[in-house]
Amino acid sequence: MTDKAIGAEIGARIKALRLRRNYTQQHLADATAVSLNVIKGLEAGRGKLSSLIAVLRELEALDGLEQFIPIPEISPLQLARQQGKRRQRASGSRGKKETMETSEW
Numbered sequence: 001m002t003d004k005a006i007g008a009e010i011g012a013r014i015k016a017l018r019l020r021r022n023y024t025q026q027h028l029a030d031a032t033a034v035s036l037n038v039i040k041g042l043e044a045g046r047g048k049l050s051s052l053i054a055v056l057r058e059l060e061a062l063d064g065l066e067q068f069i070p071i072p073e074i075s076p077l078q079l080a081r082q083q084g085k086r087r088q089r090a091s092g093s094r095g096k097k098e099t100m101e102t103s104e105w
Contacts (some may be wrong), residue, residue, distance in 0.1 A: 014052075015043045017059045032058045052105030 001009070018028055025043070029036045032054040041047045042055055056062050 009045075010052075011043045011045035013023075014055060014059070017061055018043075021059060028055065090095065090098060 018025070025039045026036055029039045032039075032051075034051050034054060038047060038051050039055070042051060053062070054071075056065070
């Protein structure tokens with residue numbers, strides 16, 4: 001799917017959720033403190049992430065984000081590799097030359 005097609009699909013799903021809850025676009029705009037044009041834009045597949053979050057919260061659909069973008073987990077092998085390594089040296093200030101103060105002698 002193209003980016004526009006994905007945006008249109010998300011917009012269609014938001015509209016379906018809104019209609020399922022029997023909200024008008026104006027009611028949803030008032031409840032989320034965004035303008036009516038923002039709601040229309042989201043349903044058309046355009047809009048800001050903050051507006052999308054506000055609308056999903058009002059439509060009680062934020063739980064779906066867990067499936068949409070799952071939290072990345074560390075594999076057991078990566079975890080074992082990280083636990084086996086302990087830092088043994090400090091890096092210090094590599095590449096920096098210490099300047100000596102000039103004395104007035």
